[in-house]
Every structure is written in structure tokens, then in C-alpha cells.
Amino acid sequence: MLDFFKALAYNADSPLVFNSVLFFILFTAFYGVYINFFERIRVRNILLLAFSLYFYYKISGFFVILLVLMATSDFFLGKAIFNSKTDSRKRWFMAISIIVNLGALCYYKYTNFFIQSWFGLQGVESPILLNIVMPVGISFFVFKSLSYIFDLNREMIEEPENNYLDYVLYVSFFPNILAGPISKARNLLPQFKQQFVLTEEMIGKAIFLILTGAFKKVFIADYLAGNFVDRVFDGPNFFTGFENLMASFGAMIQIYADFSGYTDIVIGIALLLGIVVEPNFNKPFLAKNITDFWRRWHMTLAQWLNEYLFYPLTYNLRSLKKLGVIIAVFVTFFVSGFWHGASWTYVLWGCSHGLALIWDIVSEGMRDGIKKVIPKNIYGFFSVFLTFLFLSLSVVLFKSGDLKTAGMVYGKIFTDLNFSLAGQWISLYSKPFMLMVLAMALHFTPMTWNNYLVARYSKMSVGMKAVLAFIAILIIYQAYSSDALPFVYLEF
Amino acid sequence: MENEIIEKLTPIFRKVFKEPALEVTATLSANDVEKWDSLSHLILISTVESEFGVKFKLKELVAMKNAGDLIKLIETKLQ
Structure with a gap:
């Protein structure tokens, strides 16, 4: 019995993944309860939130607290952006959200990479290697939460989320917290408000x-x-x-x-x-060129980068016309490579795709x-x-x-x-x-x-x-x- | 006003999207025009800005779904 409870606690060596027997058992048990409250929106959402937070705890231990804190921060910053009277005030609150989200991402994912690259540039091996464990899925849930902030700022979402628990559920929703798809708040949050339909x-x-x-x-x-x-x-x-x-x-x-x-x-x-x-x-190997490929491969990441990075970049560089787009493409794919992993191999992979897209243009x-x-x-x-x-x-x-x-x-x-x-x-x-x-x-x-x-x-x-x-x-x-x-x- | 804008927009659309017979209507969108991609879109926007002497905000462009939205946007900027 004790072993069973031990199995339910966080263990870095046996994470709860979808293709594990433990997940199958836990999900079946959860689903048995969940389906009975399917039509009661509030209870249903609380059950979903509880299972999502437990799921993340089982995989990442007490990083679940970091997850909740980051979601909380964006929940209140979203309200602050909405209530701001001036554009500059909006931008300030958006900047705080970017610093919190990307700051956490950079700290956990890139600190050691930056240290090693710094020493590498001077031709010596890094004497320091910090013991930083990366919270699983941080690259994905940070992007999810930022989509909410960006959409509020550009008024793609007309009103901020008023239900705190629903917002935390959006960020921590267990099926896609670990490796996407990177759902946008404007697609996922409204679904939590509705009566779910489940047909045969x-x-x-x-x-x-x-x-x-x-x-x-x-x-x-x-x-x-x-x-x-x-x-x-x-x-x-x-x-x-x-x-x-x-x-x-x-x-x-x-x-x-x-x-x-x-x-x-x-x-x-x-x-x-x-x-x-x-x-x-969407059948990525049918792509006729690399531009087409990125409409078919990891579409939610491509759309995220397109909407929140590439498009604003081209907007700001529009006086340069074609050259502006070329610069924006390269920066976007450099960031995409870097997002995939803190290693030069990923950065070069991203750059190679950026160059292929530039080739498509020229x-x-x-x-x-x-x-x-x-x-x-x-x-x-x-x-x-x-x-x-x-x-x-x-x-x-x-x-x-x-x-x-x-x-x-x-x-x-x-x-x-x-x-x-x-x-x-x-x-x-x-x-x-x-x-x-x-x-x-x-x-x-x-x-x-x-x-x-x-x-x-x-x-x-x-x-x-x-x-x-x-x-x-x-x-x-x-x-x-x-x-x-x-x-x-x-x-x- | 709307007709005047469409009249002025038509040659710009035709040149940018390389379609000499293209008719600009309110419902025309990127789905209807083969060459309407992110590059030509940007060139369209910057050409419209300089031809009409207006400046668009990023959030106005993000909300734009078709040529009709662009026409309305130009109209409000000119007033």
C-alpha cells in the first residue's frame, strides 16, 4: 500500500508520461469521476485544474508552485493591461510580463549555456556549471501565457479573464502543458466557459x-x-x-x-x-518548400512566432520593404532554433531554415x-x-x-x-x-x-x-x- | 469616399500581387489571391501608407481581415 502512495509522489526517475501504465490508471480513475460532473461547469473545471496541477507536480515536483505563481502574475498583469488608460502604461505592464516569463525561461534553460559560451569565446572550458534543473514544459507554458498578454495588449482578446482558477487551468491544462500544441488563450479559455459536448x-x-x-x-x-x-x-x-x-x-x-x-x-x-x-x-513532408513546411510542421509554434515576433518585426522594418522581411525571417528562425534548445546545434538548425526561407523569397x-x-x-x-x-x-x-x-x-x-x-x-x-x-x-x-x-x-x-x-x-x-x-x- | 479609395487601391493591389485584372472588393482576402503572402502583404501596407499619406498601428493591422477592413481603416484615417 505504501509503495502505491510512493508511486503517486514526485520522483525524478519515473516521470508521469502519457505512455506509462501509471498515467493510464490515474487518468481512467480521474475520468470516471470527471464524466459524472461533465455538465457542471464549475466542478468540472476545478476537477480539471486539480488533476492538471497534480500531473505537473508528479512530473516536475515543486516547480508546480512556480507554474502557479507565473500564471497568477499574468492573470493580474492582464487585468492591469486592460484597465490601463494609456498605451504607454499598457506597454509597461506588458514589459513586466515579458520580463517575468522570458526571465524564468532564460534562467532555467539558458544560464549554463551562456556561461559556457562566454568562457568558450575566450578559449577556455567553463569552470562553473550551475546545478539548475529546468522545469519540464517551461518553453511551452511560457509561450501559452504570453499569448494571452500579447492578445490583450493588441485587443485580440476584448476582456481580461475574470476567473482566476480558469486562467490557471488554461496555463496548466495537463494534456498540452509539456510539449504543446501551444494553445492560444483566445482559443482555449472560451471553451472552459462552455458546456462541453461529447459525441460518439x-x-x-x-x-x-x-x-x-x-x-x-x-x-x-x-x-x-x-x-x-x-x-x-x-x-x-x-x-x-x-x-x-x-x-x-x-x-x-x-x-x-x-x-x-x-x-x-x-x-x-x-x-x-x-x-x-x-x-x-498537416502532412509536413508534402511541403513544396520550407515556407510551406512551416505551415505544416509544429504549426502552433510557427503561428505563435509569426504572430508575436515575425509580424511585429516586419511592421517595424516595413520601410526597408523586402530587406525588412529578410531580416525579420532570419531573426525569427534564429529565435526558433534557440527556443528549441540551449545549444549551438539548435541555433544553426534554426538559421539553416531561416536561410532556406530567405532563399524562397529571393x-x-x-x-x-x-x-x-x-x-x-x-x-x-x-x-x-x-x-x-x-x-x-x-x-x-x-x-x-x-x-x-x-x-x-x-x-x-x-x-x-x-x-x-x-x-x-x-x-x-x-x-x-x-x-x-x-x-x-x-x-x-x-x-x-x-x-x-x-x-x-x-x-x-x-x-x-x-x-x-x-x-x-x-x-x-x-x-x-x-x-x-x-x-x-x-x-x- | 469608399469608391474613391477602391479606385486608388486597385492599381496598387494589381501591381503588388501581379494580377492585372484583380478587382478590389470588400470581401477580398489573402485566401483569394495567390501571391498574397507575408512579403507582398508588407509591401502592400507600406505602399498604401505612402500613397495615402497615412500611418497604421500594429494592432489595426492585426485586426484587419480583408480589403474591406483596409478600406474602412483608410477612411477613418483620412477623416
Whole structure:
């Protein structure tokens, strides 16, 4: 019995993640209570808040207090912004919120990075390494809360939130607190005020999303990482250039399957609760260029950066016309890279995407010219292929823990590439290869197939749904070995 | 007033979005025009500002959903 209670307390070594048995038990128990109060808005929201705060405590310990304090600060600053008579007063309160939010983010996430970079610039190894633990999900909940402040300031939200508990619930809402989608206050907060609706179709869709999410995570992401991609990235020099190239393709597919699988689970869990969370992915590998890619990949982050950083930057630089946009693009992607992690590999990854977007801007006329002389299908195919090639080569920076590893992978790809080894590689790594093909093929299937399956599943009887879900869970659980990997985006 | 603004806006829209036959209506939005992206939007705004001799605030631009909003905004600025 005591062990059971111990399991419920915070333990840094066993965080509560969506793909754990403990989460499954706790969520089922919570849901059993929650569903009985589904129509009583106040009780329902308090239950959601209590479970959200417990969930965060279980993962991050007493950082839950920091989370509540930060939400409290923005709740009152939001009111102050609304009640300000002048624009300059508004700006002052907004500046305080930015300092509190980004200050906390910088302290927990970047202090050691700044210290190390400072000493690195002087050519010596840093003698100091502070023991700072980063609160999980801080990059995500800080952005969530800031969206509320920014929207109030620019009057996209007409009135400040008056219910303190609902605001804390918005910031701490457990499905998306750890790794997004980064919901905007203007989308999520109004839902907490409404009577939730939960139709058979929504339940069917939710379970379908949770199962496909788990499938993507366990069968594609973890399998690819464990059986091929991570091996290559652990020692690129032990593999051929061709294998390094395949590993960079595999890394892109792995990160997609991992993060979009995670997001599917989040959206599914939120849907079971009666909440619609914004989507994060829309078939990103169909992108025809990197601008298009960022409309399809980690959409809530891209939209956040677009609305609150890129657009204000272009506004202020509008007298520079095209050059203003180019500067704004580069700054936005530099920040995006830095947001992903306190490491130069992420910064360079962000910059590479920034340069690709700048290329999209400056080459528009030339591309329009090529489009006129090449058949549409061929142009489309090469656009998609070259975009994926760029994504895979740039993700090497994202996937490598350090610049040295990235350099080795690039060295192998660009100096030791021999396509005649393809047959040998496929026979040696037939399963990872098949999975990569499968992941891409699934990516290219029409949305109607997906909708058809969801509709069929939704229409089944409760018993049939339960049996199918149970079988799926069993299969996934069989494959889910004890050395299962954590979700990639939980590190940010 | 509204018609005069539309008359003056039409050549600007046509030039910025490279569509010589584009008709500016109140409901026209970025969804209807292929070349209406963040770059052309910015060039549109800065051209409108200099042609009409007005200055927009960031929050006015954020709230703008279609050409109709832009026309109304210019109208209030000119009055």
C-alpha cells in the first residue's frame, strides 16, 4: 500500500508520461469521476485544474508552485493591461510580463549555456556549471501565457479573464502543458466557459488518435531510433556515407513520428475531456518548400512566432520593404532554433531554415520562370523531394547532440557517398527501411481514408470499440520494451 | 469616399500581387489571391501608407481581415 502512495509522489526517475501504465490508471480513475460532473461547469473545471496541477507536480515536483505563481502574475498583469488608460502604461505592464516569463525561461534553460559560451569565446572550458534543473514544459507554458498578454495588449482578446482558477487551468491544462500544441488563450479559455459536448464521433476520434499516436511513437519513432538512426548518430564514422544519409532521412521521419504521435495523443486526450486543441501537423513532408513546411510542421509554434515576433518585426522594418522581411525571417528562425534548445546545434538548425526561407523569397521570380517551362507534376515532385532532402540534411544538426557529431555525419555524407551500397543496406536494415517507406506512404495517403476509418470506428458498438482498443493497446504494449525512449519534444 | 479609395487601391493591389485584372472588393482576402503572402502583404501596407499619406498601428493591422477592413481603416484615417 505504501509503495502505491510512493508511486503517486514526485520522483525524478519515473516521470508521469502519457505512455506509462501509471498515467493510464490515474487518468481512467480521474475520468470516471470527471464524466459524472461533465455538465457542471464549475466542478468540472476545478476537477480539471486539480488533476492538471497534480500531473505537473508528479512530473516536475515543486516547480508546480512556480507554474502557479507565473500564471497568477499574468492573470493580474492582464487585468492591469486592460484597465490601463494609456498605451504607454499598457506597454509597461506588458514589459513586466515579458520580463517575468522570458526571465524564468532564460534562467532555467539558458544560464549554463551562456556561461559556457562566454568562457568558450575566450578559449577556455567553463569552470562553473550551475546545478539548475529546468522545469519540464517551461518553453511551452511560457509561450501559452504570453499569448494571452500579447492578445490583450493588441485587443485580440476584448476582456481580461475574470476567473482566476480558469486562467490557471488554461496555463496548466495537463494534456498540452509539456510539449504543446501551444494553445492560444483566445482559443482555449472560451471553451472552459462552455458546456462541453461529447459525441460518439468525438470519442471514436479521440481513441483513434490516441492509438495511432501510440503506434507512431512505438512502432515507427522508437523502432527507427533504436534499431538504426541512433546507432549511426552514436558513431557516424563506423558507417558508410550512404548509411549516414539514410540515417538523416530516418532521423527526420523518427522526429516526425515521435512528435506528431505525441501530439495525436494530446489531442485525443483533450478531446475525451471535451476540449478541442489546435492541430500541430498537416502532412509536413508534402511541403513544396520550407515556407510551406512551416505551415505544416509544429504549426502552433510557427503561428505563435509569426504572430508575436515575425509580424511585429516586419511592421517595424516595413520601410526597408523586402530587406525588412529578410531580416525579420532570419531573426525569427534564429529565435526558433534557440527556443528549441540551449545549444549551438539548435541555433544553426534554426538559421539553416531561416536561410532556406530567405532563399524562397529571393528566388521567387526564378522559380516562377522554371514553373512555366517544366510540366507541373515534375516540378511538384522535385519541389517535394528537394524540400525533404533539405529537411533531412538540416535535421542532422537537430539530432546530433553536438557540432562534432554533426560534422562527422556531414563529412561522411559529402565525402563517402556510394549509392552502389544501397542494395546491401536495404537487406541489412530491411525492417527500418520498410518502416521508413511505410511512414512516408502513410503520409501520402488521402485524408479521406483516415476520415473513413475514424467514421467506421465511431459507429461501432461500445463493446466492439473496447475490444479493438484493447487489442491495439496489447500489441503496442508488447512492442513497448522497458528501454522505450522518452518523447523527443519533452526535452524542450 | 469608399469608391474613391477602391479606385486608388486597385492599381496598387494589381501591381503588388501581379494580377492585372484583380478587382478590389470588400470581401477580398489573402485566401483569394495567390501571391498574397507575408512579403507582398508588407509591401502592400507600406505602399498604401505612402500613397495615402497615412500611418497604421500594429494592432489595426492585426485586426484587419480583408480589403474591406483596409478600406474602412483608410477612411477613418483620412477623416
